[in-house]
Each structure stands twice: as structure tokens, then as C-alpha cells.
Amino acid sequence: MHEEFTPTARRRSGVVLVYVAIVMVAMMAFTSLAVDLGRYEVAHSQLYDAALAASRAGALSMSQSGSTAAGVTTAATTVATGNTVDGQPITSGMVAVTFVNWNSSTRTGTAVLTSNYSQANAVSVSITYTVPTVFAQVLGLTGKAATEYSTTEYIQSIDNPYVIATGNPWLAGEPTGTTASQPDPNWKASPVNPEHRYKYDIAGPVGKNTNGGTATQSTYASYEPYSSPVQVSFTVTPGSTITLTNASGASYIDYDNTWSDNADGTSGTSQLWCQDDAKSNGVSEHGIADVTAPTGSIIGVFLGSGLPDSISSPPTPLSFSTQTAMDYISMSPLLQQPFYFGNGQTSGGTQQQIVVPANATRLFMGILDGWEWNNNAGGFNCTVTQTSIVTVQ
Numbered sequence: 001m002h003e004e005f006t007p008t009a010r011r012r013s014g015v016v017l018v019y020v021a022i023v024m025v026a027m028m029a030f031t032s033l034a035v036d037l038g039r040y041e042v043a044h045s046q047l048y049d050a051a052l053a054a055s056r057a058g059a060l061s062m063s064q065s066g067s068t069a070a071g072v073t074t075a076a077t078t079v080a081t082g083n084t085v086d087g088q089p090i091t092s093g094m095v096a097v098t099f100v101n102w103n104s105s106t107r108t109g110t111a112v113l114t115s116n117y118s119q120a121n122a123v124s125v126s127i128t129y130t131v132p133t134v135f136a137q138v139l140g141l142t143g144k145a146a147t148e149y150s151t152t153e154y155i156q157s158i159d160n161p162y163v164i165a166t167g168n169p170w171l172a173g174e175p176t177g178t179t180a181s182q183p184d185p186n187w188k189a190s191p192v193n194p195e196h197r198y199k200y201d202i203a204g205p206v207g208k209n210t211n212g213g214t215a216t217q218s219t220y221a222s223y224e225p226y227s228s229p230v231q232v233s234f235t236v237t238p239g240s241t242i243t244l245t246n247a248s249g250a251s252y253i254d255y256d257n258t259w260s261d262n263a264d265g266t267s268g269t270s271q272l273w274c275q276d277d278a279k280s281n282g283v284s285e286h287g288i289a290d291v292t293a294p295t296g297s298i299i300g301v302f303l304g305s306g307l308p309d310s311i312s313s314p315p316t317p318l319s320f321s322t323q324t325a326m327d328y329i330s331m332s333p334l335l336q337q338p339f340y341f342g343n344g345q346t347s348g349g350t351q352q353q354i355v356v357p358a359n360a361t362r363l364f365m366g367i368l369d370g371w372e373w374n375n376n377a378g379g380f381n382c383t384v385t386q387t388s389i390v391t392v393q
Contacts, residue, residue, distance in 0.1 A: 040144055043086045043131045047148035050083035050090055051125045055152040056389055058097060058123030063154040063387045065351075069117040073097045076125050085129045098124040102153045102392055109151060109392075122153035122392065151393035157234035157386040163263075163298050165251035165376035167229035167366035169338055170285040173303045174203035174228070181285040184372035195254060198374045201227035225374040229301075229366030232384050236302065236363050240388040242354040244298070244344030249380040253296040253369055263343040263380045264326070265294025265368070290317040291338040291368070293326075298341040298380060299368045300333075302360040308336050323347060335360055344382070356386070 058076030061067055080095045099120035100109040112120040126149035133144065168180055180201040187199040204226030236242070247263040287308040288301060318333065320326045320340040327346040332355040333339040344352055356363075363384070369376060 039086065040131045040146060043129060043146045044148055046083070046085040047127045047129060047146060048150065050080050050085065051127050051148050051150040052152075052391060053083065054080035054095070054097075054125040054127075055123050055150040056391065058125060059152040059154045059389050062120070062123055063156065063389070069099065069114045072099070072117075072123060076123055080125060080127060085127075086131060088129075090127060090129070094127050094129055096126045096128075098126070100124050100151060100153075102151065104153065104155070104392070107392065121155075122151055124149060124151040124393070149393070150391060152389060152391045155388040155390060157388075159233040159384050160381065161230045161232055161365060161384060162249075162379055162381050163230055163365045163367060164379040165253065165296075165367045165369075166225060166227050166373045167379075168201045168227045168373040169229050169299045169301050169364060169366035169368070170288050171201060171203040171228045172231075172286075172288065172301050172364035172366070173308045173362065174286055175307075176204040176226070178203040178286070180227070180371075182371050187372070195375060196372060198225065198372060201371075201373050203228045227373045229364040232363040232365065234386060236356045236360050236386060237388050238356050238358045238360055240356050240386050242300075242356060242363065243351055243385050243387070244341050245351070245383045245385065247298070247343040247380050247382040250378050251296055251367055251380065252377040253367070254372065254375045259378070260296050262296075263298045263341075263382070265297035265342070287311040287314055288336045289314045289338060291340070292317065292319040292321045293340040293368050294320075294342075295368055295370075297368050298343070298382070299338050299366050300341045300354065301338040301364050301366075302333065302335055302357055303362045303364065304335055304359045305361045311336055328352060330355065333357060341365065 054076040057079040058072050061072045061075035076097045077092050077095050081090050081092055083090050099112040099114065099117055100122040101112050101119050102109040102122035109122060109124070111124075126147060128145055128147040130145045171178065171180055183199050184196050186193060186196040188196070202225075205228070248261075249263075250259055250261040252259045287310065291299060293299060315334040315337040318337060318339055326340060326342060327348070327350075329346070329350060330353045331339060335357050337357075339354065341354075342352075346352060365384075367373070367376065367379070
């Protein structure tokens with residue numbers, strides 16, 4: 001016998017259709033969450049990467065001398081619009097650039113009006129993009145706005161050291177009383193040579209003399225002038241940029257008996273390979289590499305927190321024996337690898353930049369000579385600026 005199809009059966013099949021419809025809507029909702037939400041999260045990640053790059057570009061532009069609000073905005077926007085989100089190019093209309101006065105100690109910032117741009121020390125970039133939906137349109141959701149932002153601060157540390165001509169770069173970081181490895185080859189115990197009365201340079205307070213006396217055969221190690229290079233007052237930060245400006249003064253280098261008012265050296269073409277153990281014995285002096293640069297020029301060297309002598313293998317010496325080498329725009333010396341600072345500019349007047357190496361904490365500055373720095377005279381005033389670009393949000 002066949003079961004008769006009754007109105008009750010029809011009602012049951014109608015209920016099933018309702019259940020199926022409900023389940024399909026739920027499945028569409030879950031599909032929307034799985035696909036559209038995933039797309040939304042990817043867009044957030046892409047927006048943050050673009051905002052981060054843009055805020056760093058803006059902060060770098062802000063740190064440059066003579067920067068303007070318009071210039072910083074352009075620099076940040078240009079980088080932002082060079083990125084894509086959800087497969088689409090980021091447009092300038094999606095980007096908002098805000099100037100911020102950031103307080104590093106409280107980790108808070110205050111928005112600064114363009115008219116008060118000089119009060120800002122950070123750039124915040126926000127980017128907004130409406131992510132279109134596919135499956136969620138069934139639920140009436142045509143799109144969802146995604147916004148990401150990043151704030152980057154530029155930090156400047158400034159010192160105005162006097163780079164004394166008696167400062168021996170190879171005594172950087174050495175304790176008071178440490179002697180240089182290379183003695184003056186023209187020193188004689190008796191009769192004393194007035195121009196070469198001290199046998200060794202000795203580490204100690206910059207510009208001072210021990211006991212104020214003169215050397216004799218038996219006491220040269222006790223009475224010679226101190227010859228340590230000057231240490232920049234601020235702690236250097238790896239990855240930050242160092243610049244030297246406003247070099248002025250004059251130095252007398254006994255090596256060639258010449259006074260020079262040029263921190264680039266006594267002559268633009270005279271070169272000198274520093275005469276220390278690196279030349280005579282094939283090893284470095286106190287763990288610091290050698291360098292080739294003009295006599296009388298300002299030399300810099302980065303050190304870590306420890307005694308430089310403890311380094312097991314000093315870096316390869318740098319050479320600045322040509323004008324092209326001296327005209328570098330940016331340089332990244334290694335720890336304990338002396339480099340040519342000069343007056344901080346190329347021969348064409350372009351500002352030079354030094355990138356602080358990993359593990360560096362200190363920067364020392366001295367004058368290049370061959371031996372016996374203690375019979376030099378004079379020195380150079382200058383301004384040393386460290387610029388760090390730090391993402392704070």
C-alpha cells in the first residue's frame with residue numbers, strides 16, 4: 001500500500017525548507033567571516049606597513065635642516081602612495097599626516113597645527129581604506145572601513161666638542177696612564193730634542209699635563225702631557241646618524257710644521273698612514289685599526305662600553321687617500337675602525353652622514369698625526385649632532 005500524501009506531510013516539508021534557508025543564511029554568514037574578515041585583516045596589515053614607512057619618511061624629512069610642514073607632508077604621502085592595499089594603490093586622499101609633539105618619558109603626544117610646525121618632533125600617518133565585501137553583501141554589508149596609523153619621532157642629541165690637536169685617536173677609551181704603542185722615533189734621552197722631548201703619548205684628561213714638568217731619561221713616563229682624544233658627551237645609538245658641522249679653529253701639526261685652519265687637514269692632497277704598531281708590527285694599536293687620511297684632519301672612532309684592547313680581531317683599516325674617498329655622502333664604519341670626519345662636508349659642500357655601528361656606545365674625536373701628538377697645538381671647535389628615527393606608535 002502507498003502512504004497517502006496528507007496536508008501534514010506538506011507542512012513538514014515546508015518547515016524543512018525554512019530550516020534549509022536558515023542554515024544557508026548561517027553558512028553565508030560564516031563564509032563571510034572566513035573570507036571577508038580574512039581579507040579585512042590582510043588589509044589592516046598592509047595599511048600598517050604603509051603607514052609605518054610613511055611616518056619614518058616624514059620624520060626623516062623633519063630632521064633635515066630647513067624642513068617645512070609642506071615638505072614633510074609630501075615626503076610622507078609620497079612613500080604611503082607607493083604602497084598598495086587589497087591589490088589597489090593607496091591614494092593621497094586615503095592618507096592623513098599629522099605633526100606631533102611627542103614626550104618620550106610619558107609616551108604621549110599632542111597634535112601640532114601646521115602653523116606651529118616648529119613645535120613638532122614627530123610625524124603621525126593614518127591611512128583609511130574601505131574593504132569591499134563579497135559574501136557579506138548578502139547580509140547587506142557592502143564594505144568595512146579599515147584604518148591604521150604609525151607615529152615616528154626624530155630625536156637629536158647635540159654636543160659642541162673642542163677637538164684638540166694633541167688628541168691621539170689610538171688612545172680612545174684607554175685608562176689614564178696608558179702609553180701609546182708607537183714611540184716618537186726622534187726622541188732622545190740626552191741631549192733632549194726640544195721638538196721631540198716626549199717619548200710616548202699618554203692617555204689622560206684632554207689638554208692637561210702630568211705634573212707640569214718636562215721629560216728626562218728616567219721620568220718620561222711620569223711627566224709627559226696627556227694626549228687622549230675628546231669623547232662626545234652623548235651616548236651614541238646604533239643605527240642613528242651622526243653629522244659634523246661648524247668646524248672652526250686652527251691646528252699645528254709638528255709632523256709637517258704647518259698651521260692649518262682647515263679640519264680637512266693641512267693640505268687637500270697630503271696623505272698620511274698613521275705610524276703605529278699596525279705599520280711597524282702588523283697589528284693594531286690598542287685594538288683600534290689604522291687609517292689613511294690627510295695629516296691634521298679630524299678623525300672619529302666608535303667604541304663599545306668595554307676596553308678596546310679586548311677585541312680579538314681589529315677591523316680592516318679604511319683608506320681616504322683620494323678626494324673621491326673623502327667625498328663620501330654616507331658611511332658605516334665598524335666598531336674601532338677610525339674614519340675620516342674632516343669638516344663634515346664633501347668638497348662640493350654636501351653634508352656627510354656617519355651611521356653608528358652595532359654595539360657602539362661612545363664616539364671619540366682626535367686629529368691625525370704620525371706619532372707624538374703631544375707636541376701639536378691648537379684644535380677645532382665643531383658641532384656634532386646625532387639623529388635617531390624611532391617609531392613610537
